Amino acid sequence: MGEPHTSTELATARLREAILSGELPPGEKLHQDRLAELLGISRTPLRAALTTLAQTGLVSYESNRGFFVREFSFSEVTAAFEVRAELEAMACRLAAANMTEEANRHLSELVAEGDLLLAPGVLLAENLGDYRRMNVEFHSTVMKLSGNPWINTFVHSLHNVPAASDRVIMWHNFKVIERSHDDHHRIARALSNGQGERAAAIMREHILYAMELLKLQLKLYPQDFLRMPIPDKPLKGRRPARNRRLTE
Amino acid sequence: MGEPHTSTELATARLREAILSGELPPGEKLHQDRLAELLGISRTPLRAALTTLAQTGLVSYESNRGFFVREFSFSEVTAAFEVRAELEAMACRLAAANMTEEANRHLSELVAEGDLLLAPGVLLAENLGDYRRMNVEFHSTVMKLSGNPWINTFVHSLHNVPAASDRVIMWHNFKVIERSHDDHHRIARALSNGQGERAAAIMREHILYAMELLKLQLKLYPQDFLRMPIPDKPLKGRRPARNRRLTE
DNA sequence: ATTTGCCTTAATGGATACAAAATGACGATA
DNA sequence: TATCGTCATTTTGTATCCATTAAGGCAAAT
Numbered sequence: 001m002g003e004p005h006t007s008t009e010l011a012t013a014r015l016r017e018a019i020l021s022g023e024l025p026p027g028e029k030l031h032q033d034r035l036a037e038l039l040g041i042s043r044t045p046l047r048a049a050l051t052t053l054a055q056t057g058l059v060s061y062e063s064n065r066g067f068f069v070r071e072f073s074f075s076e077v078t079a080a081f082e083v084r085a086e087l088e089a090m091a092c093r094l095a096a097a098n099m100t101e102e103a104n105r106h107l108s109e110l111v112a113e114g115d116l117l118l119a120p121g122v123l124l125a126e127n128l129g130d131y132r133r134m135n136v137e138f139h140s141t142v143m144k145l146s147g148n149p150w151i152n153t154f155v156h157s158l159h160n161v162p163a164a165s166d167r168v169i170m171w172h173n174f175k176v177i178e179r180s181h182d183d184h185h186r187i188a189r190a191l192s193n194g195q196g197e198r199a200a201a202i203m204r205e206h207i208l209y210a211m212e213l214l215k216l217q218l219k220l221y222p223q224d225f226l227r228m229p230i231p232d233k234p235l236k237g238r239r240p241a242r243n244r245r246l247t248e
Numbered sequence: 249m250g251e252p253h254t255s256t257e258l259a260t261a262r263l264r265e266a267i268l269s270g271e272l273p274p275g276e277k278l279h280q281d282r283l284a285e286l287l288g289i290s291r292t293p294l295r296a297a298l299t300t301l302a303q304t305g306l307v308s309y310e311s312n313r314g315f316f317v318r319e320f321s322f323s324e325v326t327a328a329f330e331v332r333a334e335l336e337a338m339a340c341r342l343a344a345a346n347m348t349e350e351a352n353r354h355l356s357e358l359v360a361e362g363d364l365l366l367a368p369g370v371l372l373a374e375n376l377g378d379y380r381r382m383n384v385e386f387h388s389t390v391m392k393l394s395g396n397p398w399i400n401t402f403v404h405s406l407h408n409v410p411a412a413s414d415r416v417i418m419w420h421n422f423k424v425i426e427r428s429h430d431d432h433h434r435i436a437r438a439l440s441n442g443q444g445e446r447a448a449a450i451m452r453e454h455i456l457y458a459m460e461l462l463k464l465q466l467k468l469y470p471q472d473f474l475r476m477p478i479p480d481k482p483l484k485g486r487r488p489a490r491n492r493r494l495t496e
Numbered sequence: 497a498t499t500t501g502c503c504t505t506a507a508t509g510g511a512t513a514c515a516a517a518a519t520g521a522c523g524a525t526a
Numbered sequence: 527t528a529t530c531g532t533c534a535t536t537t538t539g540t541a542t543c544c545a546t547t548a549a550g551g552c553a554a555a556t
Binding site: 051079154 | 253254257292295296299300302303304305311312323324327328330331334335338395396397398399401402406
């Protein structure tokens with residue numbers, strides 16, 4: 001949805017944000033009356049929003065019992081990374097056969113943009129949003145170049161899994177970002193050379209390494225599991241009781 | 249959803265069936281008033297049903313314009329097969345590491361069940377439903393054994409793509425079925441031997457060949473594209489005008 | 497003849513009111 | 527004391543009604 005201008009779409013967007021940011025914690029009962037009043041709308045569009053979010057997988061639903069913020073186990077999160085790695089690797093394989101002049105240029109531009117943002121030797125807070133946009137655009141460009149729309153669809157829906165999204169990156173570790181962007185360089189070059197398998201291998205590692213980083217981060221700060229909006233610096237010790245079950 | 253006992257869930261199921269069976273043809277406007285009356289419910293649960301179907305991709309939606317039966321292009325259908333092949337191959341790779349005694353037994357049982365159903369040398373009409381169930385169960389068992397829930401989720405949603413589902417098989421060609429079931433044998437054996445890559449390769453071919461068959465069938469009977477409920481024998485020449493655009 | 501603007505009509509989006517189901521508390525009973 | 531059943535309350539699910547927006551037709555103007 002481009003510009004949400006119906007109450008339903010607005011509510012959907014706000015709720016998604018609230019859930020991904022941890023404002024609405026996992027397992028929380030989504031009370032229709034209260035939520036509707038909170039959002040200043042009636043229950044009808046709210047229920048519509050909850051229904052779509054339920055299909056997206058962000059909330060769970062039981063007949064006559066209501067909606068709840070879905071809880072994700074640790075293994076589900078890592079599983080999300082594994083599927084993402086496979087799908088985006090597949091995208092590389094397919095994209096290599098579809099490269100055009102324009103495609104090459106677009107990828108090059110994105111990579112160059114990243115170079116610029118990293119030029120200072122640190123990722124400045126003011127550049128963080130732009131880098132994230134560039135990163136998302138790079139990945140989604142490759143997927144679009146694959147010509148297989150399902151890849152994009154599914155990867156997109158995996159970004160709705162808390163902590164499995166690109167929105168989570170260890171922004172405070174420059175070496176990690178630098179290496180990650182170097183992967184982008186190599187992927188773009190491999191694709192432009194028609195080396196699909198090679199690009200796929202880099203992409204797979206690119207994503208699986210992000211998973212390893214997440215695991216590490218969670219080992220260090222387990223209490224923050226599943227509530228990592230955009231952690232430029234790690235937060236500490238809130239809501240310790242609630243996330244126990246998530247450490248599966 | 250197990251047993252639909254709310255109007256919404258009932259409507260969702262009925263509409264899904266109506267769309268996949270071609271009763272509601274691609275591109276058709278889904279008139280809320282008329283549909284609600286047709287189903288004997290009010291617009292509220294109908295809209296809820298349409299909302300979920302929109303999320304699963306069976307219908308499209310535009311703000312203030314309404315819901316339409318989604319149209320799938322030829323390339324989208326084949327793309328669905330390709331992703332399915334990749335995901336189920338991945339499932340094999342992972343499953344090989346998780347095989348237990350019980351898992352082996354379950355797969356063996358399914359394979360044996362298939363043997364029995366094919367023993368007559370033809371697939372009898374009365375056995376068709378059972379074979380289909382066995383087939384679905386086999387694939388979904390492998391995916392569950394992978395331990396990665398997303399694989400099952402996504403493959404399941406691909407089964408909502410008309411003509412990309414297991415519900416479509418060339419039931420009238422026994423050799424094809426026999427070979428397909430032989431693949432099941434080999435996949436089960438490879439998994440039980442811990443040969444994940446081998447199982448994956450068979451599975452990939454197993455699914456991609458189904459895609460080839462579909463292509464062939466569509467070349468022979470293009471007018472039936474995207475309205476193949478359970479074609480035990482090919483239907484002919486209905487609604488010729490409507491599906492033109494789908495032959496991309 | 498074609499296009500533009502208005503107006504009528506119809507369909508969608510949302511709010512409210514009502515029905516049905518589940519939850520929780522209380523008391524009765526073993 | 528623990529357990530079961532009943533009843534009151536809360537919350538969900540659905541129907542109906544109203545508001546708002548899009549669609550279509552007609553007429554006027556270029």
